[in-house]
Amino acid sequence: MIVPRRFSDSRGWFCETFNARRLLDQEGIAAGFVQDNQSYSAKRGTVRGLHFQVPPHAQGKLVRAVRGRIYDVAVDIRRGSPTFGRFVAAELTAETGGQLWVPVGFAHGFCTLDDDVEVAYKVTDFYAPECEGGIAFDDPDIGIPWPVARDLVSLSDKDTRYPRLAAFESPFAYDGVPLAALAPA
Template sequence: MPVRLIETRRFGDDRGWFVETWAEAKWAAQGVEGRFVQDNHSMSAQVGTIRGLHFQRPPHGQGKLVRCVRGAIIDYAVDVRRGSPTYGRFVEAELSAENGRQLWVPIGFAHAFLTLQPNTEVAYKVTDVYAPDCDGGIVWNDPTIGIDWPLPDGGPVLSDKDKVLPMLADFDSPFDYDGRPLEPLTGV
């Protein structure tokens, strides 16, 4: 399965807890492939903030290992691999500082998250550097994808860029299907 939900094990005592958030050999055994070259960290002040649906085109495609370090998000990965039988379908998982889950989003998937709490912080490792000329995305509310965003009454908080991204039907995917269809997420 290309997209993976990673359940981390916390070791706790009276001081709190400790967790390995990245262990190359362990994560590789679970299907997280790639060498990480950059760490990113975002803070979203308002509940209902959507960041995405984003990706980077080749030659700077990015795989992402995403975790929420403060607050909570619903994280989404949408299959945008040309020729995939699951093209345009998505999986979702709640990631929070409390549950410690991580989501592996490989190259060929558009990624987005929605904040569920104020002042939510998300940290993610990526397999290639940010390259503005390779930056891309699909509009968050594309009806052919059909994400049922659990938005607050005021609607989403979006960047100007995310408001005008193209529809999936207008997207010419540079990503090839690798023979692994998108499957429902299960914890590992």
């Protein structure tokens, strides 16, 4: 979790949402971002994910809500990782400005907690449709406690066809850093 500092006054607030030097110095993250993405979801209960791109166009993502709230999830999909198949989750809100860093080798997804939600994220490689992949968002082996009942979830057609983790042949190698619990924001 990364929580940029906000400077408030009578007009509102100012926030530096990305600073490469601060991200490296304070979080140890050296990420060369090449593309910014933004999504809009009209209804509460929209689930997007669990997505990733495989090498040679694997992506790290820095995710934040710019309107509304989301339940944001990162799942370890690195082969050989002692935390393979485990996840971390955080509520990201436009109000608080918290961000989640999702490294290469993790599947990412989120569920909208409000209507009219916008999510922005920076990525470390360009979109490459031939490299995109996904895992079933409701895989019982992962066990993500999505905050919306299954029958109320809205998914894209593509997201309904992703395989379970057990059927996924991971191209991501474990880098020696196990998944750790998120520090409180």
